[in-house]
Amino acid sequence: MKGIELKNVSYQYPLSEAFALKNIHYTFEKGKFYGIIGPNSAGKTTLCNLVRGLIPHFYEGELSGDVLIEGKDVREWDGSLLSTKIGYIFQNPFTQISGVKDTVLEEIALGLENLGIDKEEMIERVINVVKLLKIEDLIKKNPNNLSGGQRQRVAFASIIAMDNDILVIDEPTSQLDPESTADIFEIINMLKSQGKTILLVEHKVDLIAEYSDEVLVMENGHIAYSGTPSDVFSNIELIDRGVAIPQAALLSHDLQRQNKPFDFITITNEQAKQQIMKRMSCVNGSY
Numbered sequence: 001m002k003g004i005e006l007k008n009v010s011y012q013y014p015l016s017e018a019f020a021l022k023n024i025h026y027t028f029e030k031g032k033f034y035g036i037i038g039p040n041s042a043g044k045t046t047l048c049n050l051v052r053g054l055i056p057h058f059y060e061g062e063l064s065g066d067v068l069i070e071g072k073d074v075r076e077w078d079g080s081l082l083s084t085k086i087g088y089i090f091q092n093p094f095t096q097i098s099g100v101k102d103t104v105l106e107e108i109a110l111g112l113e114n115l116g117i118d119k120e121e122m123i124e125r126v127i128n129v130v131k132l133l134k135i136e137d138l139i140k141k142n143p144n145n146l147s148g149g150q151r152q153r154v155a156f157a158s159i160i161a162m163d164n165d166i167l168v169i170d171e172p173t174s175q176l177d178p179e180s181t182a183d184i185f186e187i188i189n190m191l192k193s194q195g196k197t198i199l200l201v202e203h204k205v206d207l208i209a210e211y212s213d214e215v216l217v218m219e220n221g222h223i224a225y226s227g228t229p230s231d232v233f234s235n236i237e238l239i240d241r242g243v244a245i246p247q248a249a250l251l252s253h254d255l256q257r258q259n260k261p262f263d264f265i266t267i268t269n270e271q272a273k274q275q276i277m278k279r280m281s282c283v284n285g286s287y
């Protein structure tokens with residue numbers, strides 16, 4: 001089912017000569033997990049702003065083409081209604097913290113307060129996300145005194161508590177170590193299993209390959225490649241164009257170049273491991 005349709009969309013920020021998005025044509029379907037990658041300034045955050053409706057409801061500038069959210073043009077949606085439908089975790093966690101609450105606990109509850117959720121349910125939801133994100137030790141702290149990584153978790157918690165149907169998540173792990181990054185990906189995967197539509201901008205392509213249903217590669221304001229992770233990361237053109245691809249795909253392309261290809265271009269470590277094991281058992285004659 002269609003969730004968000006973009007038809008021939010172009011966009012220029014106010015006072016900017018260049019187009020931040022050019023002729024974007026893409027449909028995000030309900031319940032799928034989209035991984036968005038690409039170099040700096042490619043337009044990834046602008047795409048998030050668009051899909052969340054901040055363009056045109058917050059950012060002015062020149063928007064052309066159609067942006068349909070559940071079939072209705074974004075310009076006709078009420079801006080605050082959109083914020084209850086689509087959760088947005090900003091690239092910079094410092095902009096996400098409200099600055100008006102004294103404790104992390106109250107900060108996480110703020111969005112729910114604004115929705116008018118009753119107190120009992122609010123407490124339950126907040127306790128659940130605090131446990132999920134393992135931030136029990138932060139709840140009494142002042143949000144303004146947190147480190148970047150802690151803010152990233154709190155921002156994530158605030159949005160998950162809102163239980164939106166669609167989640168737009170812009171580089172949520174940029175300030176996190178590998179272990180916390182893995183936790184976040186597991187949580188995102190769990191949200192997907194609840195039927196949520198997820199758009200995730202992330203540079204960690206190994207994880208994108210493992211979890212996404214579809215991958216979009218942005219370049220210079222447009223979608224240069226899109227398809228399943230296998231389709232996209234099997235394409236050797238990506239290497240020539242400087243797009244980061246998973247380790248397993250690099251290895252696979254390398255072996256192909258040496259005329260020792262795997263059975264297919266592997267994109268996850270698990271796939272590569274299985275291909276290596278298969279090859280080893282062939283060599284040992286036990287295959």
Ligand SMILES: Nc1ncnc2c1ncn2[C@@H]1O[C@H](COP(=O)(O)OP(=O)(O)O)[C@@H](O)[C@H]1O
Nearest residue numbers: 013014016020039040041042043044045046047
């Ligand atoms: N608020 C803004 N005003 C004007 N130009 C902007 C603004 N935000 C981003 N841009 C420009 O739009 C282009 C795309 O930026 P962005 O969407 O942030 O890319 P990415 O997230 O891929 O790094 C860049 O050229 C950037 O300089």
Ligand SMILES: [Mg+2]
Nearest residue numbers: 044045046091
């Ligand atoms: Mg960005």
